[in-house]
Amino acid sequence: MQTFFPPQAQALVVLLMSLLLPLTKPFTVIVSDSSNQSALLDGPQSGFTMNRDGARTDAREQEAVYDIMRATGNDWATDIPDVCRGRWHGIECMPDKDNVYHVVSLSFGALSDDTAFPTCDPAKSYISKSIMKLPHLRTLFFYRCFSHNPQPIPAFLGQLSPTLQTLVLRENGHVGFIPTELGNLTRLKVLDLHKNNLNGSIPVSLGRLAELRSLDLSRNTLTGSIFSLSFPVLNVLDLSQNLLVGSIPSTLGSCHSLIKIDFSRNRLSGSIPESIGSLKELILMDLSYNRLSKPFPTSIRNLNALQALILKGNPMGSATISSEEFDGMTSLMILILSYTNLHGPIPESLGRLTNLRVIHLDGNRLNGSIPTNFKDLKNLGELRLNDNQLTGPVPFGREMVWKMRRKLKTSQ
Numbered sequence: 018m019q020t021f022f023p024p025q026a027q028a029l030v031v032l033l034m035s036l037l038l039p040l041t042k043p044f045t046v047i048v049s050d051s052s053n054q055s056a057l058l059d060g061p062q063s064g065f066t067m068n069r070d071g072a073r074t075d076a077r078e079q080e081a082v083y084d085i086m087r088a089t090g091n092d093w094a095t096d097i098p099d100v101c102r103g104r105w106h107g108i109e110c111m112p113d114k115d116n117v118y119h120v121v122s123l124s125f126g127a128l129s130d131d132t133a134f135p136t137c138d139p140a141k142s143y144i145s146k147s148i149m150k151l152p153h154l155r156t157l158f159f160y161r162c163f164s165h166n167p168q169p170i171p172a173f174l175g176q177l178s179p180t181l182q183t184l185v186l187r188e189n190g191h192v193g194f195i196p197t198e199l200g201n202l203t204r205l206k207v208l209d210l211h212k213n214n215l216n217g218s219i220p221v222s223l224g225r226l227a228e229l230r231s232l233d234l235s236r237n238t239l240t241g242s243i244f245s246l247s248f249p250v251l252n253v254l255d256l257s258q259n260l261l262v263g264s265i266p267s268t269l270g271s272c273h274s275l276i277k278i279d280f281s282r283n284r285l286s287g288s289i290p291e292s293i294g295s296l297k298e299l300i301l302m303d304l305s306y307n308r309l310s311k312p313f314p315t316s317i318r319n320l321n322a323l324q325a326l327i328l329k330g331n332p333m334g335s336a337t338i339s340s341e342e343f344d345g346m347t348s349l350m351i352l353i354l355s356y357t358n359l360h361g362p363i364p365e366s367l368g369r370l371t372n373l374r375v376i377h378l379d380g381n382r383l384n385g386s387i388p389t390n391f392k393d394l395k396n397l398g399e400l401r402l403n404d405n406q407l408t409g410p411v412p413f414g415r416e417m418v419w420k421m422r423r424k425l426k427t428s429q
């Protein structure tokens with residue numbers, strides 16, 4: 018596993034696993050809420066008495082948790098006299114100044130062997146409306162919960178506590194539209210609706226979520242175009258594997274904190290906006306398998322933090338790679354430009370990007386010879402140049418060829 022977030026992003030709630038494996042999809046896992054753990058943002062409502070059995074949990078919230086647990090087939094929880102004291106994995110509580118405990122986080126689903134949140138009964142689970150009775154909630158996480166009982170994302174989630182920072186509804190089999198009401202959750206930092214069956218377009222109201230750090234709507238069947246984006250602190254934007262059309266909005270360039278953009282496997286057309294060059298923090302950009310039909314913007318060479326550029330499977334307007342095309346991309350490790358209609362020679366300048374580990378230029382109409390300075394790419398472990406019109410020798414020593422073995426493809 019490779020994690021290569023800059024330190025400021027590690028303070029975030031998101032961990033990206035295998036981000037750099039080009040052939041597998043990156044998987045975003047929410048680990049924990051990094052927000053201030055020492056105190057509640059809001060004070061208590063007032064007038065609490067002790068619960069039965071001397072429990073210290075807010076009585077109304079306790080009843081709400083029972084409802085939510087019942088609605089997911091976890092009736093066992095209703096035998097726990099104080100849910101905050103019971104402390105199963107998947108519930109987090111915090112005391113207020115009167116030492117009354119409030120529920121701040123609820124999580125469901127078998128995420129991994131060592132993250133055993135309560136599982137849902139997939140055939141009959143639903144999200145109980147009692148969730149509205151948790152005014153201090155910061156994190157709500159449902160993973161693989163409603164898959165055999167397909168249901169829309171309830172619009173009432175838009176009225177959840179204004180303290181909500183993380184909403185994850187991942188692989189739950191949700192159908193229908195993304196409720197516009199989610200745009201009311203203006204304190205959200207993480208919105209993850211990955212791998213459901215959501216359709217319709219991305220509601221413009223989500224543009225109001227100005228504090229978002231991670232927006233993952235990947236693997237749904239969303240249609241329509243990408244609205245004008247303005248997310249000043251967004252690090253991760255994953256809209257991959259949908260049916261999105263239209264062009265990439267040039268406002269993308271105003272989302273200065275972006276680290277990862279994945280729009281792969283949609284139907285986006287037009288050009289990569291010139292404004293992309295202002296994304297100085299960008300590490301990964303995957304726009305593969307779309308219908309982008311214009312040559313690279315010249316600003317792309319300004320992306321000097323970029324480690325992975327994946328544009329495979331776009332017509333890219335029959336471009337040549339200019340000699341200074343990727344000049345500033347000194348961090349580049351993965352370059353995947355297969356089947357992008359490139360023609361002309363491979364520029365020598367590519368051989369000077371010595372961090373390159375993976376180069377795929379196969380399935381183009383590149384001609385001329387392989388630049389001799391490719392032998393200086395000491396980190397190179399995978400090179401695909403097959404299905405081009407290249408001629409001349411392979412400029413690698415025996416050792417390099419042996420190292421790459423079957424990951425070196427130069428002929429048909």
Ligand SMILES: *[C@@H]1O[C@H](CO)[C@@H](O)[C@H](O)[C@H]1NC(C)=O
Binds near residue numbers: 053
């Ligand atoms: C965390 O909460 C404590 C106590 O309310 C406060 O003093 C501190 O400034 C907070 N820290 C941050 C980073 O918000």
Ligand SMILES: *[C@@H]1O[C@H](CO)[C@@H](O)[C@H](O)[C@H]1NC(C)=O
Binds near residue numbers: 192193194216217
């Ligand atoms: C979206 O999905 C729902 C339920 O699966 C379906 O009834 C509806 O017709 C779909 N709408 C669109 C615009 O595809």
Ligand SMILES: *[C@@H]1O[C@H](CO)[C@@H](O)[C@H](O)[C@H]1NC(C)=O
Binds near residue numbers: 200
């Ligand atoms: C929530 O959003 C909906 C639709 O976007 C809007 O009509 C409604 O007034 C909002 N509610 C609140 C409480 O802000």
Ligand SMILES: *[C@@H]1O[C@H](CO)[C@@H](O)[C@H](O)[C@H]1NC(C)=O
Binds near residue numbers: 360361385386
């Ligand atoms: C490469 O192809 C172009 C036409 O696309 C041609 O003009 C050029 O002479 C070719 N170069 C080599 C070295 O074959």
